[in-house]
Amino acid sequence: MAQVPETFKRLMVKKLTFDFREACAIEEGKAPELAENEILVKNNYVGINASDKNFSAGRYFPDSAPPFPVGFEGLGVVVQKGSKVSMQLGQPVAYMANGAFTEYMQIEESKVIPLPELNKEFLPLLVSGLTAGIALEQTANLKKGETVLVTAAAGGTGQFAVQLAKITGCHVIGTCSTDSKAALLKELGCDRVINYKEENLGDVLSKEYPKGVDVVYESVGGEMFDAGIKNLAQHGRLVVIGFISGYESGEFTAASETMSSLPRTLLGKNASVRGFFLPGHVEHIQLTAQKLIKLYVTKQLKSHVDNGVHSDKGPFKGLESISDAVDYLYTKKSVGKIIVEL
Numbered sequence: 001m002a003q004v005p006e007t008f009k010r011l012m013v014k015k016l017t018f019d020f021r022e023a024c025a026i027e028e029g030k031a032p033e034l035a036e037n038e039i040l041v042k043n044n045y046v047g048i049n050a051s052d053k054n055f056s057a058g059r060y061f062p063d064s065a066p067p068f069p070v071g072f073e074g075l076g077v078v079v080q081k082g083s084k085v086s087m088q089l090g091q092p093v094a095y096m097a098n099g100a101f102t103e104y105m106q107i108e109e110s111k112v113i114p115l116p117e118l119n120k121e122f123l124p125l126l127v128s129g130l131t132a133g134i135a136l137e138q139t140a141n142l143k144k145g146e147t148v149l150v151t152a153a154a155g156g157t158g159q160f161a162v163q164l165a166k167i168t169g170c171h172v173i174g175t176c177s178t179d180s181k182a183a184l185l186k187e188l189g190c191d192r193v194i195n196y197k198e199e200n201l202g203d204v205l206s207k208e209y210p211k212g213v214d215v216v217y218e219s220v221g222g223e224m225f226d227a228g229i230k231n232l233a234q235h236g237r238l239v240v241i242g243f244i245s246g247y248e249s250g251e252f253t254a255a256s257e258t259m260s261s262l263p264r265t266l267l268g269k270n271a272s273v274r275g276f277f278l279p280g281h282v283e284h285i286q287l288t289a290q291k292l293i294k295l296y297v298t299k300q301l302k303s304h305v306d307n308g309v310h311s312d313k314g315p316f317k318g319l320e321s322i323s324d325a326v327d328y329l330y331t332k333k334s335v336g337k338i339i340v341e342l
């Protein structure tokens with residue numbers, strides 16, 4: 001077992017701005033004293049999320065003032081433990097907790113998910129996989145035989161929404177913007193891949209799906225939201241997972257025509273728009289995580305990671321490269337879940 005150093009580095013938000021690089025700085029701190037129920041995790045990998053920029057802009061906790069730690073999820077091994085911890089040193093674990101962009105994470109034993117092995121492909125199952133798993137089951141109430149539209153389908157969370165909807169027995173339509181993403185979506189079993197740079201989403205839906213789609217897993221906003229609303233089936237459900245196209249400005253956009261006719265559209269179709277935010281579903285996390293791990297281990301679920309090897313700044317390694325990885329997510333070029341090795 002590696003010796004725990006007396007000091008270690010972590011990324012801190014020093015200034016509230018959507019520009020993650022400008023917002024953050026690396027800080028060196030003293031190794032913590034562990035409480036009796038806490039463990040110290042040496043992070044091997046951390047996960048990058050679209051909302052890292054929302055977090056650095058102070059949109060998660062409007063009252064919080066910098067400096068504060070940043071990063072939503074990590075994966076590593078237990079290197080120290082409190083007196084009442086039953087987990088063994090060396091145990092691989094993954095966790096979701098604010099402040100994950102750190103070399104060592106101090107966290108309660110009950111808040112981590114033990115893993116069968118140290119494997120970076122478990123990391124996307126956390127924020128991204130759990131969002132897809134819980135939102136489709138609890139919020140969309142997805143049923144076998146339904147038609148599902150997933151936007152940003154080849155991204156961190158989209159890849160799992162596609163696969164979990166296929167496992168449920170649904171017909172899945174996925175949107176993306178590059179050939180390499182389209183190839184991944186076909187490999188994941190997506191029935192209809194729409195590269196929106198080549199085809200218009202609304203036109204394809206109205207022509208090929210005249211009865212509409214039952215569930216929309218929508219994370220982009222703007223035209224994607226419009227097309228989803230316009231093409232909902234009777235009793236359709238559009239789940240707002242996010243609206244990445246509006247994060248930079250902080251504003252959600254949709255056509256005024258879509259918004260003004262929304263009550264009539266929803267009423268006429270017996271349809272609904274539902275919001276989903278993972279921190280509000282704590283009670284489903286452990287069980288869904290176990291389900292996802294089992295699906296992955298039994299090779300029913302693939303987990304595609306992107307460490308930036310194809311980006312100018314990659315492969316991403318070290319806390320210093322986290323800003324590059326966050327910027328990379330917004331280039332729309334990443335395929336699957338972006339991770340950084342520490």
Ligand SMILES: NC(=O)c1ccc[n+]([C@@H]2O[C@H](COP(=O)([O-])OP(=O)(O)OC[C@H]3O[C@@H](n4cnc5c(N)ncnc54)[C@H](OP(=O)(O)O)[C@@H]3O)[C@@H](O)[C@H]2O)c1
Nearest residue numbers: 049050152155156157176177219242243244245277278332
């Ligand atoms: N509600 C929750 O609890 C929760 C949890 C996790 C994630 N999310 C949301 O899920 C969405 C995806 O997040 P992620 O972390 O998994 O990212 P991601 O999907 O890995 O990456 C973002 C992808 O979004 C697509 N995109 C479309 N329009 C974009 C634009 N204007 N700017 C940037 N990207 C655009 C791009 O793919 P294409 O161009 O190929 O479409 C891009 O690759 C975000 O809206 C995020 O906030 C929500």
